[in-house]
Amino acid sequence: MVITFLAGIVLVIFLRTVRRDLSHYEGLDKVAQAQMNEQLSGWKLIVSGVLRVPDHPALLCVMVGDVVQILGMAVVTVLFAALGFMSPASRGTLLTGMLFFYMILGIAVGYVAVHM
Known part of the structure; x- marks a missing residue:
């Protein structure tokens, strides 16, 4: 009521x-x-700035690489946890897995940053 x-x-x-x-x-x-x-x-205001070169292209590459690394680590960690490889019952397995995947995905970050 x-x-x-x-x-x-x-x-x-x-x-x-x-x-x-x-x-x-x-x-x-x-x-x-x-x-x-x-x-x-709308579009008329930003049409000239869409395809211009960014002011700091190296910083853009680093930021995009960081996003790829963090999102990739999160997705892979959740996937492995959902499949049962990392159980929250065993202490430290989830955190160790996250750190391991973060480190391994540095290869993908290097590729994405250099490609950009």
């Missing part, structure tokens, strides 16, 4: 806000709407 009452209060506040916003936006005259349509928006 309390939840229904509180949901009703939130609904009334929401409807008031929506009605007020709609009446405000309907009050805009046609000239203002035409000016808003002429302004640049």
Whole structure:
């Protein structure tokens, strides 16, 4: 009963806000709407910067490599834990596996960073 009452209060506040916003936006005259349509928006604002070279390309390569290493370590660890190779019952197995996979995936990080 309390939840229904509180949901009703939130609904009334929401409807008031929506009605007020709609009446405000309907009050805009046609000239203002035409000016808003002429302004640049969306893709037109970023079209010149999409294919430009980044300011610090080496830092970008390092960051992408780090993301590949951490996500790869997480995925492989969860996969091995789900298959039952690393049980949380044995102490330290999960942490040791995570560190091992992090170290081994350094090879993939090197490849991805150099490729970029």
